[in-house]
Amino acid sequence: MSIFMTLRIALKALGRNKMRTALTMLGMIIGVAAVIAMVALGSGAQAQIEEQIKQSGTNLIMVMPGNFSSGGVRMGGGNAVTLKTEDATALRDVPGVQYVSATTQTRVQVVAGNQNWSTNVQGVDVDFPNIRLWTVKFGSWFGDQDVRGASKVIVLGSSVANTLFGEGVDPTGQIIRVKNQPFTVVGVMGPKGQSSTGQDQDDTAFAPYTTIMKKLSGNQNIGGISVSTASADDVLEATEKVKQVLRERHKIGPGMEDDFTARTLEDMAATRTEMTRTMTSLLASIAGVSLLVGGIGIMNIMLVSVTERTREIGLRLAIGARGRDVLLQFLVEAVVISMFGGGIGIGLGYGLSWAVRTFMEWPALVPLNSVFVAVGFAAIVGVFFGFYPARKAASLDPIEALRFE
Amino acid sequence: MAQQPVISVRNLTRNYQLGEVTVRALRGVSFDVQPGEFISITGPSGSGKSTFMHLIGCLDKPTSGEYFLDGKDVAKASKDELALVRNQKIGFVFQGFNLLKRTTALDNVELPLLYNPKSGLKAADRHKKAMEVLAAVKMSDRHHHLPNQLSGGQQQRVAIARALVTNPSILLADEPTGALDTRTSVEVMGIFQRLNKELGITVMVITHEMDIAEYGTRFVRFRDGKVVVDQAITKRRNAEDELAALPPPEVDPEPAGAHAGGH
Ligand SMILES: Nc1ncnc2c1ncn2[C@@H]1O[C@H](COP(=O)(O)OP(=O)(O)O)[C@@H](O)[C@H]1O
Numbered sequence A: 001m002s003i004f005m006t007l008r009i010a011l012k013a014l015g016r017n018k019m020r021t022a023l024t025m026l027g028m029i030i031g032v033a034a035v036i037a038m039v040a041l042g043s044g045a046q047a048q049i050e051e052q053i054k055q056s057g058t059n060l061i062m063v064m065p066g067n068f069s070s071g072g073v074r075m076g077g078g079n080a081v082t083l084k085t086e087d088a089t090a091l092r093d094v095p096g097v098q099y100v101s102a103t104t105q106t107r108v109q110v111v112a113g114n115q116n117w118s119t120n121v122q123g124v125d126v127d128f129p130n131i132r133l134w135t136v137k138f139g140s141w142f143g144d145q146d147v148r149g150a151s152k153v154i155v156l157g158s159s160v161a162n163t164l165f166g167e168g169v170d171p172t173g174q175i176i177r178v179k180n181q182p183f184t185v186v187g188v189m190g191p192k193g194q195s196s197t198g199q200d201q202d203d204t205a206f207a208p209y210t211t212i213m214k215k216l217s218g219n220q221n222i223g224g225i226s227v228s229t230a231s232a233d234d235v236l237e238a239t240e241k242v243k244q245v246l247r248e249r250h251k252i253g254p255g256m257e258d259d260f261t262a263r264t265l266e267d268m269a270a271t272r273t274e275m276t277r278t279m280t281s282l283l284a285s286i287a288g289v290s291l292l293v294g295g296i297g298i299m300n301i302m303l304v305s306v307t308e309r310t311r312e313i314g315l316r317l318a319i320g321a322r323g324r325d326v327l328l329q330f331l332v333e334a335v336v337i338s339m340f341g342g343g344i345g346i347g348l349g350y351g352l353s354w355a356v357r358t359f360m361e362w363p364a365l366v367p368l369n370s371v372f373v374a375v376g377f378a379a380i381v382g383v384f385f386g387f388y389p390a391r392k393a394a395s396l397d398p399i400e401a402l403r404f405e
Numbered sequence B: 001m002a003q004q005p006v007i008s009v010r011n012l013t014r015n016y017q018l019g020e021v022t023v024r025a026l027r028g029v030s031f032d033v034q035p036g037e038f039i040s041i042t043g044p045s046g047s048g049k050s051t052f053m054h055l056i057g058c059l060d061k062p063t064s065g066e067y068f069l070d071g072k073d074v075a076k077a078s079k080d081e082l083a084l085v086r087n088q089k090i091g092f093v094f095q096g097f098n099l100l101k102r103t104t105a106l107d108n109v110e111l112p113l114l115y116n117p118k119s120g121l122k123a124a125d126r127h128k129k130a131m132e133v134l135a136a137v138k139m140s141d142r143h144h145h146l147p148n149q150l151s152g153g154q155q156q157r158v159a160i161a162r163a164l165v166t167n168p169s170i171l172l173a174d175e176p177t178g179a180l181d182t183r184t185s186v187e188v189m190g191i192f193q194r195l196n197k198e199l200g201i202t203v204m205v206i207t208h209e210m211d212i213a214e215y216g217t218r219f220v221r222f223r224d225g226k227v228v229v230d231q232a233i234t235k236r237r238n239a240e241d242e243l244a245a246l247p248p249p250e251v252d253p254e255p256a257g258a259h260a261g262g263h
């Protein structure tokens, strides 16, 4: 019998028991929809992280003291786990490097009038806004002489400015107290929003790193160095050169480990992307279980159907159907249920993803390949769980089957 | 022997194993059938008639013995080969009709053509062929009816059409009139006689009614798994003549959903 005829017979048989067919399909529909929705949630999160990397710049190199590459902070081969201002200065001459900023930070209490807020003040250099591609909303960024002179100037993140002075107010020129010392507000940064880990990136303030070290924290060493290259293509090469310069400066002999960590932002994000991916797979597998349950539903109903139609099978065998014709007939029925269910499930999955995106403002994203995977999986489920009942039907003895009451 | 027998069996046995007990349903049957014969098989219940017919119809395999169908040894044929034989050479008619539920008469009749592995018959040709055989059993005007809209006699005629649709050389019927009233039985036997005479189809009918047996050309009686009587029928009945003599049926079994037997 041709596969086309087999398909027609299968559709007819399924049409005779519409309610039952629909309920069996429901199992597949829910399973496939769940898988697609889960993958959409995960992929959305992943895409968001990638988008954020792109926004913060793919040409960033972060240098931190200590060696993080093999878990935990280690001393490395150098004399001390430190980065110095001179290290940052030295990196300016590395080929490919465009901007360099020493960084350090400290947690402080800031007071303006009767408003009081605790935040991180980041000590950075003049080029910092260029490195982070961050623009000033009110006032301006501090200048070279402020860094050299360790001036008590401060640029507020927009959340801090809003808290201290109210929304939309330009506080430029005002004096605020930071750790009980008067600082002049010279600017307010534009809003940056939440980071991919959910932190408010605008709850911060900036001052020259020299000011932080001398007036606020008293640290002799800097907390890190942010570097950016002229183009994203240079970033890997520049990272290697940065490492080389720092190894020389720290007098690390060959074969010894770095006493600092230099990583691109992409490296750092890769870890988080990996985590999200693991989470996605986990969610998808849990959803996959419902697909499995749907498959078992198909098997169950196919077994009932084979028993109910024993006489029909006997008759078909008696008029010349071969075992494989009967096998195929029931297999096709199972696959039709699973594929139709899968198709509707895809629609539902898209709908769910849309709802999550629209109402929960989660960047749910249905990757096209997940649709193919879901359809393929549905077909496999149909074949796998349809096979046993179908084989049972095909191996019936024609006479016994005809006698079956 | 002038002609090659269409069916030739030697020492055919069939045992059923029921736990410890072996039921010897057939205990050595040797039997030849010439083309064009009309054989009536009778015998008490449990004497092995159905078992014998299942073997002849290639629905079952013998425990021992030889079976040549058209000169070809089929006793040891594979399952698929037997399926092909059932599809091509043999037409089956059952006591319970065994039409597919909720499937029109026409679709029921077409069914064997779908399992014909060689002839890739087009839908239109299948249709035509099925209508032809439905006409041969005078059921063309009911081709779109569902089985539960047909009387028992009409259902059996559809079943006969289904058995005929692949042009088999042998027609096997296990108590085809068992669920029918007298008049309808005569009608059905009339169809068998006509197919036997006009198309030369070899017919084998199992019945436990002696008067039904008399429509055949040869009378065979089974007892305890053996053939005990095998003789020509001298005073053969002619169904067509008898039908003409019978008073016309009071009501034609027309109403939808009528059940005149079966289940
Ligand atoms: N599938 C089976 N399993 C066991 N015994 C069977 C089976 N089919 C038939 N028999 C036995 O074989 C004998 C012959 O049965 P059957 O050929 O159906 O007789 P008939 O058709 O003449 O009434 C009976 O004793 C019956 O009980």
Ligand SMILES: [Mg+2]
Pocket (backbone or CB within 6 Å): B049, B050, B051, B174
């Ligand atoms: Mg019987």
